[in-house]
Amino acid sequence: MVITATKRLKGRISPRKKKTGGLPMVIRKPAIANGRPRKSAREKRADAKTKKKRIFNSTTAKADYDKKKKQHEIFTLAIAFCDHHGVKAKKCLSSNPEWAEFISVQQLKDRLNGKVTFNADGIIHQRKDQSLLTPIEEASLVKWIQDCNTARNAKSRYEIGLKIREILKARYIQNKKGGRKHVEFNEFSKNVYLGAMPSKRFFTGFFGRHPEISLKRQEKLEAKRASMTNEDMVEEHFRGVYGMIAELKDAGIMDENGLILDPRRIVNLDETPAFVDFADNKGNAKTKRVAGKDDKCIGVSTENRECNTVTMCWGLDGFNYGPQIIVAKKTITEGLAVDALKVFKDEIHEEFHCSTFGIISNTQYGVQTGDTFLDYLKKLDRELSARGINEEVVVLSDSHASRKDVRVLQYAKDHRMRLFFEPPQTSHFLQSLDQYNRQFHCRYNKAKNNLKKQLDRNMNTGDFISLVARIWKDWSSVDDRINSFAQVGILQNRVAPENIDRSQFYVQPPPKEVQKVNTTIASPVGVEKESAEYWQEKYAQAQKIIEAQANREVDPAEAGIMRVEQRQNKTKVSKVRITDSYGSANMSDLLGKRKRQQDERKNQEIIKKQRRDQIAQRKAKEDSTFQTLYAAWTRCKSGCICALGDGKSCDASKLVYCEYCNQLKKKICNSKSCKDKRAAAECNAMQIEADDDDDI
Structure with missing residues (x-):
């Protein structure tokens, strides 16, 4: 008899050649979970191959956390429903599909039977038996992460995991x-304490519980520029002794x-490098072309x-x-005199x-000298004269070496130009042209x-x-x-340093105030001093202080492990010559x-250290000998009182x-x-005596 599968068999059919000799075998009906058919192992493996790996970031973490938060709310309603109607988990979910x-x-059963501790506080949606940190420890960790970012030393997930291990070590020691309050270690905190890293599930809940922090791509700021990006530099640039305000007032x-009287008399100049044609087809800018399946597309x-x-x-x-x-040319050739230069007619x-003034210069490497x-200052002087600006002009510029040339400084002095140099490594927040240079490159x-x-x-x-x-x-x-x-x-009428973007500035985070227990024991009022009742009340106050201290958790900041360190420049390389x-x-x-x-x-x-030690020992010995002799000399300088005899x-x-x-x-x-x-002192004494004789 041949067994065949028909449509009436509402199950899956799987050929098992070894057991049935190649005959198809009817499988039982699929189990139903959450109203959906449960997948077989084969289907799960197939899904795992095709499913793309989900990249972890703070956005997905918050989405996962929102899902868990929704589950938490449904668990709360389902447990209340079961308690009110006296039904079990299966009946509850069938009544509320x-x-x-x-x-x-099964999840609802575990919570009803107490296998899983349910946290129904509605504040931190986290299983208490799986919590890695206490609320106080988490709050301290979040504050540390924010302070590290403020100090331009943002931390990665791995570094946060190492800090969590330090917190757990401090908890174990305490x-x-x-x-103080004894905080138990669960299975998860034990694993992290012994060397494991916090799991993805922990970070999912951590970022969800704290929306004030998130994973971001870190912007790079050069170490030299970072050291100059601070409030002190802004204050010195504008209000220093030789700052901009003093310069503008001195120039009238x-x-x-x-108040700025004439905004035309303040100009800013800067250079920007530009490649002729380079790096325009990199990364996402690559265009897609059609090629053979197994061939490279070049x-x-x-x-x-x-x-x-x-x-x-x-x-x-x-x-x-x-x-x-x-341009980086030895000479200016006919090929550089293009037709587009006809727009430059030396007019205002x-x-x-x-302005339609313009010049072309050539140097060996195509940089400013x-x-x-x-030559550029001479062109700028002609433009200012054409605009009718005959008074002193303040030219804001960076501290490039070309500005310090003697002929440049002399020409600027003779032609009403006052060169004002910004501090080095500060053009990214103190120079106006640097704010829009990128726009020029985009247009080009x-x-x-x-x-x-x-x-x-x-x-x-x-x-x-x-x-x-x-x-x-029009760029x-x-x-x-x-x-x-x-x-x-x-601004056009005044100076406003408060307009500068300070998001990249380093601000030292204020020290965290650690909660303390008041240990002062006040004297009881209305009780006879030194009486038994007096000491009983004092003892009761002391007991309350001890209990408050014993029930208070240790903040990691108290343990001194939440210090924030600013990222320093790399150690200098030795420059001692070998050749x-x-x-x-x-x-x-x-x-x-x-x-x-x-x-x-x-x-x-x-050898030098040994010599220094020898010199120090000899000097100490000499000082000791001198002190002894000086004491004896002080005692006997008017006459020996040692009574040596004879x-x-x-x-x-x-x-x-x-x-x-x-x-x-x-x-x-x-x-x-x-x-x-001694001779100078004797001469002074003789001079004084001579003056006294003259007075007589």
């Missing part, structure tokens, strides 16, 4: 020591009330990695001065807030991509100049220029030479004290410095 989407019958641009692209420099200048009134393009257009910066890249679609050759420096000339008039608006000054604390000139050296020889030099320095340090006197009474070098010697001190001082 909408709850079966979030909780299962439990062993006693005197600001009055005594702090396309030939053109690049020009020459880096030039564009010098730009803005006025506080929103005026855009002409550019300076610096006040209605459009722009003293000569090219002098957009124009470059459009041009490359029309070219059948590589881009060259002439194309670079042409693109800069095309975008120069920034008047509002952008005025807003850029406002972002660095300079004395250019050339090559064998690597193994270099390593041996370095070790020999280090050993030699260590030996020298040991009219003899002690050696101390024969010594002579030198008041200039504070030493006891057998005769008058013969050192040169003491002689000179």
Whole structure:
């Protein structure tokens, strides 16, 4: 008889060749869980292969936590329903099918039977038997995470896990020591204490319970710039002795009330590097092409990695001065005189807030030098004259070496320009042009991509100049220029340092106030002092203080493990020379030479330390001897009182004290410095006597 499967068999059919000889075998009906068919092991394995791994972040953690929070609310309602109607878990979920989407019958059974401790406080949705930290410990950990981020030393999940282990170690030590509330270790906290890391489930609940923190991509700030990004630097820049306010008042641009009289007389200039054609097809910018399934998709692209420099200048009134393009060429050729330069006619257009002045400079590496910066100041001087600005102008700039050239400083002094240099490594929050440089590069890249679609050759420096000339008039608006000054604390009528974005500033977090128990025992009122009742009341107060202290958990901040350290710069590399000139050296020889030099320095340090110790011992011995002699000399300087007999006197009474070098010697001190001082004192005494005789 052949057994076949029909549609009436509401089950799954699985061939088992070994047991049935290849005949199909009817499986029982699938079990129902939460109103859904339970998947077989084979289906679970298939789902695991196709299911993408979910990346953990604070957003998914909060979503998971919200789901658990919903489950918590349903558990609360389901338990109340079972208690009120006297039904079991299965009947409860069948009566309320909408709850079966979030909780299962077994989960509800475990909570009704007490197998799982249910936390119904409605505040922290966390199983008490699986909690890793206490609420006080979690609050202290959150405060530590926020303070570390403020100190520019944000922590990763792994570093937070290490800090949790430190907290658990402090808890273990305090439990062993006693005197405070004993906090038990559950299975999870034991595992973390013994070396395991907190699980993903813990971080899911942790980020869900504390929405004030989240996982973010860390922005990088150079260590040198980070050290200068603080409130003290802003105060020094604006209100220092040689700060901006003092400079503007000295130039007559600001009055005594702090009002800026003429915003045209404040300009800011800066350079920005720009590649001709480089790094425009990296990462997500790569375009997709069709290729064979097993073949690599490779396309030939053109690049020009020459880096030039564009010098730009803005006025506080929103005026855009002409550019300076610096190219890495030995000479300026005909190929650089492109047709797009016809827009630069050396004219001032006040209605459009722009200038059509412009110059092209060439240097060896395409960067600003003293000569090219002098040429730019000459162009700027012509623009200021064309605008009718004949009074002193303050030029805000960074501290680049080209500004310190002697000819540059002399020309600026002779042509009403006052160069005001910002502190180094502060242009990212004190220079207006740095706030919008990125916008220039975006406009250039957009124009470059459009041009490359029309070219059948590589881009060259002439194309670079042409693109800069095309975008120069409209890459920034008047509002952008005025807003850029406002972002660095300079408004059109006054200085406003409070406008500077301080999100990157390092602020030392205030020390956390640790909760303390009042240990003062007040004297009972209305009771006779020193009586039995008096001491009973005092004893009762002491007992209350002891109980309050014993029932209080230890805050990790009290244990001194929540200190916040600012990230420091890396240790400097040793610059002791191994070779004395250019050339090559064998690597193994270099390593041996370095070790020999280090050993030699260590030996020298040991010898120097021994000499210092010997000198210190000798000096201590001399001081002790001197103190003994000085005490004996003080006792016998007027006459020996040692009673040695036969009219003899002690050696101390024969010594002579030198008041200039504070030493006891057998005769008058013969050192040169003491002689000179003694002679000068005698001359002064003789002069005083002579003056007295003249008066008589």
